[in-house]
Amino acid sequence: MTGPGRSHRKGITLLALARRYPNEEAAREWFEAIYWPEGRFCPQCRGTDTYACPQQTMPYRCRTCRKRFSVRTGTVLQASRLPLLQWTYAIYLEMTALKGVSSMKLHRDLGITQKSAWFMLQRIREAFAPLAAAAFEGPVEANETYGWGQGGQQARAQEAESGTRNGW
Ligand SMILES: [Zn+2]
Numbered sequence: 001m002t003g004p005g006r007s008h009r010k011g012i013t014l015l016a017l018a019r020r021y022p023n024e025e026a027a028r029e030w031f032e033a034i035y036w037p038e039g040r041f042c043p044q045c046r047g048t049d050t051y052a053c054p055q056q057t058m059p060y061r062c063r064t065c066r067k068r069f070s071v072r073t074g075t076v077l078q079a080s081r082l083p084l085l086q087w088t089y090a091i092y093l094e095m096t097a098l099k100g101v102s103s104m105k106l107h108r109d110l111g112i113t114q115k116s117a118w119f120m121l122q123r124i125r126e127a128f129a130p131l132a133a134a135a136f137e138g139p140v141e142a143n144e145t146y147g148w149g150q151g152g153q154q155a156r157a158q159e160a161e162s163g164t165r166n167g168w
Helices: 014-020 024-035 084-096 103-110 114-135 142-146 152-162
Strands: 050-052 060-062
Touching: 014 084, 024 084, 084 103, 084 114, 103 114
Parallel strands: none
Antiparallel strands: 050 060
């Protein structure tokens, strides 16, 4: 992966986020853009001949294998019942917190249980960090994206001073 190395964070603001993702529908479109950058495909057979059908939880169907699916199918989101909108905010909060966000803060800010918050954070750190960095108009730095819990702020400050960056 390539990307600009920046000495400061330049993401979107919380207000911009709220404007861009006002509802579940907008959040779903965002996840679809992340998972299907080149167009929707069936997560079961990877067929691209799919169509939308009016159903809340499984809004698409594959003509090849005839199975229904959603953007969650076959991803880390599958086991979660939380709305995608909450996932969007959780990812945002995690990506914009220098040291990562705590499950306690997510629990309070999103009105979800701490257990759910912990679960989300694990998934976000495993799966979404690289994807979401770009989607939030980056440039969220590589070190901040991958280095959570390692060097912390101090190490990053030193890096910023010396001007060295690991890049992406
Ligand atoms: Zn299929």
